[in-house]
Amino acid sequence: GEDVEQSLFLSVREGDSSVINCTYTDSSSTYLYWYKQEPGAGLQLLTYIFSNMDMKQDQRLTVLLNKKDKHLSLRIADTQTGDSAIYFCAEKGGKLIFGQGTELSVKP
Amino acid sequence: DGGITQSPKYLFRKEGQNVTLSCEQNLNHDAMYWYRQDPGQGLRLIYYSQIVNDFQKGDIAEGYSVSREKKESFPLTVTSAQKNPTAFYLCASRHRGENTEAFFGQGTRLTVV
Secondary structure, three states, rough: OOOEEEOOOOEEEEEOEEEEEEEEEEOOOEEEEEEOOOOOOOEEEEEEEEOOOOOOEEEEEEEEOOOOOEEEEEOOOOOHHHHOOEEEEEEEEOOOOEEOEEEEEEEO | OOOEEEEEEEEEOOOOOEEEEEEEOOOOEEEEEEEEEEOOEEEEEEEEEOOOEEEEEOOOOOOOOOOOEEEOOOOOOEOOOOOOOOOEEEEEEEEEOOOOOOOEEOOOOEOOO
């Protein structure tokens, strides 16, 4: 079945780059997404990548997709304290399956 | 303003009582979803609906029920059969197209005492 896996925690210093990783199982996924969740709130879409792309850059965000290994990553350049949140990757099938979420903690 | 609204934000119920969580959207989205969020477990899919009058079980449907009588509304009932109902519940909606963003409500925190 469909499954999406992420590591649970990541801690970085302000100004460093953050890399959040995700693996998925459904090779038929056409789109993969990164969502951000602030404390006590819903999720907001950060960015997405189409499955025939290897990389997508959007300001401080870079998404890398290795379709062969079913591995997705989100790099945040110059990480700020306001980036502290939980980040979810998701794959689009009929169900819209999310990973467990990676809690990013940014220390000043 | 267009959006997706969950109510109430906080809900307290006694053990053994059924409770219904509201989710309404005015985005004209066909698909709607209910997720449960527990610490360290991310979002787990409870039920989803791709079209009015139709819905499917997600990964953890036991102890929950839904209805989709109107496009705008997808209420979730947490029944007394749900063994551990205390959690944060999130509703989402999206168009059914190939690449469409899912919009989330602000969530309902249910506490059963």
